[in-house]
Amino acid sequence: MHIPLLLDLMADVAPDRMALGNLDGGLDFGAMRSNARAAAAWLATCGTDKAVFVGLNGNALPVLMFASGMAGCSFVPVNYRLPDAELRKLIARTVPSVVIVDDDMAARIEGIDGATLVTRSEFEARFLLASPAEGEPLDESTNDIAVLLFTSGTTGEPKAAVLRHANLTSYVMSTVEFMGADEDEAALISVPPYHIAGISAVLTSAYGGRRLVYLPAFTAEEWVAAAAREKITHAMVVPTMLDRILDVLEKTGETLPALRALSYGGGRMPEPVIARALDRLPHVDFVNAYGLTETSSTIALLGAEDHRAAFSSSDAQVRRRLGSVGKPLPSIELEIRRDDGTCCAADEPGEIYVRGEQVSGEYLHKKAIADDGWFATNDAGWLDADGYLFVDGRLDDVIVRGGENISPGEIEDVLRQHAEIADVAVLGLPCVQWGEKVAAVIVSRNPTLDVEALSQHVRNQLRSTKTPESWFFRDELPYNETGKLLRRVLKAELAKPD
Amino acid sequence: MDIKPGSRWKSAVCDAQLVVVRPPKQAGELQCGGVAVLELADATAPGGDVHPDHAGGVMIGKRYTDAETGIEVLGAKAGRGSLSFDGRPLQLKDAKPLPASD
Incomplete structure (x- = not known):
């Protein structure tokens, strides 16, 4: 099962539902698929199995991601914030490849052997602004690597994490209800395109039937303005973003009445910040999600009811769950293990291990998953007596x-x-x-x-x-x-x- | 009948459309409304009757499973017929939707 199927299902059943962009002038699911098919037909003529993306967030991202899947290319979004030398080194590792690059970044990566550059303005003119003719769907490719994400490893040399189509579709289908979103739902995406949450947001939104709205690059002021203007109902932020968003809300008095759910992850959330958020946005459901690139995003989450119960509890055991990442997903097995491989008791810290179909645990040319399917996350953590997971940080010393x-x-x-x-x-x-x-x-x-x-x-x-x-x-x-x-x-x- | 993950099917007797999420461990026949399903690309229009014993309906977005073979099927379009595998009714998978986390 390949990721374009997730878009196909929505485009077949609700082609007129809004899929992408602003309330006025966005694309519906039918148009998003037409554009992706046209881009796929072009990619298939490029003689490569990798489509690299170097640029800011925007509507080109999901179109290119689905087009890559349709054309049998792995989608490789790269961190444009890297210094030129590091960026060029990563792109050189993807050749032969097609690189869709923001116009003002193209000069930084010119002249890499085997990397064919296409500017974003050209890509958008052909596959977003124009209404390309509905192309014939391509046959499903034998390349089963959907996405490659470079992660910063312990040694400092980035590793290419492999996410196969089966990992990602399994994650989406086991965590999201097909077309489960209301027609007015919209997700604001501010995590960068090269982050796993940026990948999974595209897939879960398409399958759930939720409109995607992109913030090109995060500032708290623009996030709040876009959330209000676009009647955003869902968003995911990292803790630092939430702190700044709250500052802006306090300053402007904006209450974001349309907002229903705010998930956060990607690092430890300081309790004062989440407590302030619960206080300032009482109508919003907060979700703390824990996951890794190598697990196709979320593997455990703390839901809204748990947040409210912990926030209002005088019992220290319950209150401290505000600092937990909740319970493992039903489709995931999770264990805390000691150094000798045996399982830890409740409240005893050890290393977090996971197993499940969404877990890739794999890097290019290197499998990091055991033969029995268990993946060592390299994160330290512990489970309390009720099964709530607390994450202590990287076992190694990545900051x-x-x-x-x-x-x-x-x-x-x-x-x-x-x-x-x-x-x-x-x-x-x-x-x-x-x-x-x-x-x-x-x-x-x-x-x-x-x-x-x-x-x-x-x-x-x-x-x-x-x-x-x-x-x-x-x-x-x-x-x-x-x-x-x-x-x-x-x-x-x-x-x-x- | 090659029931692969991701393969798409349609009912021969109603509007239901299906996607296979998990294949069966043994070969067999996937049925809707009591009749073998057709490949989605099949040009045949729905005809005939939904068997009264298999008329519980397929709901969009819901998943259906058979404990014996492990087959799991997603309702991609709703229809009047209900699903079975080799005559054995599939069960609605009772999965509480998770909150959005991406």
Whole structure:
């Protein structure tokens, strides 16, 4: 079963229902499929099995995603925020490929052997603004890889996570009711196109019959304005976004009466933020979703009733569930395991393992799933006595800052190049605004080291989100007997909520 | 009858359309309204009668299963006939819809 089927079913039964874009001037499901079929017919002539997307969110994204599936191409959205050199390296890994690129980004990726560039304006002129003739559907391809997503791994070198058609369709069909959305429902998408939630939103919305509205790039002001103007009923945000949205609502007095459900995920939600949200938007159902790229999005969720019950409870056991990710989906098996592989007792932390058809647990050329189907998430967590899942963060030390995964190793590498730095450890510390912030612990050769100059040094080579916000100095760093840096020891020493 | 996941079928006797979500473990005949279903692309128009013993209807968006063979079918269009596999009625899968999380 391939992902275009999800669109086909809706386009067959409700071709006139709004599928994409603004209340005035959007596309219905019939038109979205016609456009995707036309784009697929073109892609099929390109002699490639990968369609890469480098650009901001927008209506081109779902059309290209479905067209890729129809044409037997894997869809590969890439993080346009990467520095040019890293972006070019990733695209070089996809060749031979067709790259649909925002016009103002094209110059950054010109001249990569095997990558055929097509500007977004050209793609949109042919397949979105025009009304292409309804093409004949193509035969289902033998390429069963629907999507490749580059994730930042522990080593810092991005891994290409493989999501097969069977993983994604299984996720959608087991979690969403076909055409279960009311006709006036609309989802506002502000997570970037290269994030798993951006992929799953396209698929679940099409299958459920919900209109997709895109925010090209997130700002809280524009999110609130679009939500009000487009009568948005559903949206997914990362914790950092929610905090800023609440600021805007408080400032403007906007109440978003059409909004029914707001889901959040992608990092630890500080309790003060969700408590403020429940208070400010009492008519909205809040859903906390936990999932990974390798699991085709959500594997556990905390629903609206659980939020309200926890929020209003004086029982500490119930109240703390506001910080949980709820219960595993019925279609997912989930276990917490000790290092020796045995299952943890209630409230005992261990590693989160999952199994289910939506779990791909696979990277290009490397399967990370056990023969019995269980996938080690590399996340630490625990289940309470009632089966609520609490996630403690990455077992390895990837920093999750505002939904972005940051590998400490690559920042350490940059700092280590500095002549006056003898040793360095980079780690994430709890932070109300971002979930985690980047902190650097330095062993310096120079007692009067200039922190501002160090920050600039990192910013020049990486980017601002990877620049440490807190700096600490030590005479030496803790290592174990095999020479491995004990990052967690440092973290425990330094972790004080700000 | 090649009942593959994702394959699409239509009732021979009513308006129902179906998608196979999960194939059966053993070969057999998928039926609607008591009569074998047709491939969606089949040009034959619905005709004949829904058998009174198989007239419970197919609902759009609902899934139907047979515990014995594991076949699971999605109602893609509603119809008057109800589903069976080798004469055995399929059961409506009672799945509480989950809240949207993407």
